[in-house]
Amino acid sequence: MSGQTRLDQSRRSRPAHVAEAIKDWVVDKGLQPGDRLPGEAELIARFAMSKGTIREAMRMLQAQGLVVTKTGPGGGTFVGRVSKDRARALLANYFYFQQISIDDIYQVRIALEPELAASLAGRLTAAQIAELETIMETYAEPAPDADTERAQHVASLRFHARLAEFGANALLSFFIGFMAQILTDLTVYRRLYAEPNHELWREGRDHHLRLVRALREGDADAARAVMADHMRMARLRMGDQETVVMKRFIAE
């Protein structure tokens, strides 16, 4: 009889309904990333719907990063782990029509990053410390021109993003990484920094140096304090700029 999932009691379109059903089915079955979903033919039979409808449903899941498809023998649709980049892009879409200022971002950074720094003190591996120091080499010397300074700023944002990834808290890590991504995009697509400022450069670099030292020595309070200073300074540095609203779809 093929339990034909009772033609839409909702007002949702059929593909959306099918997509939700498949999502629920994946959760119920406890499928893991990489596990294979039924092929098109089987889904067509199971839901008693046409190929087109099933395919549209799959596209919806694909757009959310929940599945990936491969052609050819052994191919098909597989459960996918939503990537960090995709999650960031999807969330950025939400903020596309929201008013967000640089200062809004810094209000959150000031609250989160010192806490992160404190929680990481004494918990980084030698390799992780080394990676941070490698990133810092990018801005070991003052930038001679605006382009170089932009590259340095992107690198210093990467420093923060990597630091967040070193922590065990995936939620905190994502939030911080998301903000770093926004600031990176703003830096790349707009010229957020007018001209190199050696004084500010020195101050920022010193903060990173002192932060790494505190992290290595396991001094949580110092790490928190340095990061707090660092964020406050960066906020002022941005404060010169108008409260630019961020408006952009980040590419997937």
Place this chain on the structure above:
Amino acid sequence: MSGQTRLDQSRRSRPAHVAEAIKDWVVDKGLQPGDRLPGEAELIARFAMSKGTIREAMRMLQAQGLVVTKTGPGGGTFVGRVSKDRARALLANYFYFQQISIDDIYQVRIALEPELAASLAGRLTAAQIAELETIMETYAEPAPDADTERAQHVASLRFHARLAEFGANALLSFFIGFMAQILTDLTVYRRLYAEPNHELWREGRDHHLRLVRALREGDADAARAVMADHMRMARLRMGDQETVVMKRFIAE
């Protein structure tokens, strides 16, 4: 033949390619929510692709909350503002396969909510204060049973979510609301609280009362301190529970 847009130099599927192109087009044109996109027929002509492919592309955009479609005359596809709920659901998908503990959530809440409270002191309207007080009525009296206590906890989470929405910082508001949503789901779908505890209830209620008073009186430091206490207490309250990982697709 037929000018076909140069068969995908990328390895992306055609619908994904079309979806990105439309997204870029919307950004370029500066279209706003409610603006109408070209109809199916025109897109078929413009991209030289079949109806099915165009529709799959639209479904991808729809799944991301970027467009909505309506049938009938005057219908079509329209630019849509990504809703808060959808953004939360899409982000929750990312965390489905990530390890997130209650304590992770509280580490972030402890960092963010006091900052929010301080920034809101003296800035709430009478109507907003009144709304908070209405919510608080839900848990004005101790809960007689576990179900009631659960409802009270959901209400108190709504208190926090609303408070965040009253702020001007959409980023901060979203992060806090997202965490409140996760905790609400955990409360509803699992029994996060074993049995009513009058002592904890009184303490939580008092925190909210004192917080509202500080907000009304414009005492930022007091608001921050009360919220910090409140969060620390709540963290301990949850600490009794195992560090339950959150694993669930939140429904759209």
Place this chain on the structure above:
DNA sequence: TAAGATTTGTTCGTATGTATC
């Protein structure tokens, strides 16, 4: 109320592309 117009929604048959064996 009813009919017609407009636009998306759905189906089916067929053909093509792609990766594995």
Place this chain on the structure above:
DNA sequence: GGATACATACGAACAAATCTT
């Protein structure tokens, strides 16, 4: 290189929703 298995894409027809007259 050919057979196989699978997703991908196309096109024509029909269905449903909804606005206008």
